[in-house]
Amino acid sequence: MSDDEPTVPVRCPECETETAVPLSRVGESVERHNEQLHDGCEVARVDPALREQLADLVAEDLGLLG
Numbered sequence: 001m002s003d004d005e006p007t008v009p010v011r012c013p014e015c016e017t018e019t020a021v022p023l024s025r026v027g028e029s030v031e032r033h034n035e036q037l038h039d040g041c042e043v044a045r046v047d048p049a050l051r052e053q054l055a056d057l058v059a060e061d062l063g064l065l066g
């Protein structure tokens, strides 16, 4: 297990779980959880506040913010 990759908390209010998922896998992880456990409804999700920060971070990583 590497410490290099940042993780983000994925919360599912229905399952009452919060899971730290590596940033690169968070999209598919959320999608799979919701497909398998919630008939494809968007129940589990990244904290919205964090998701905004994350978007900034990713944009910075990609050099999109100059």
Ligand SMILES: [Zn+2]
Binding pocket: 012, 013, 014, 015, 016, 033, 037, 038, 043, 044
């Ligand atoms: Zn769930």
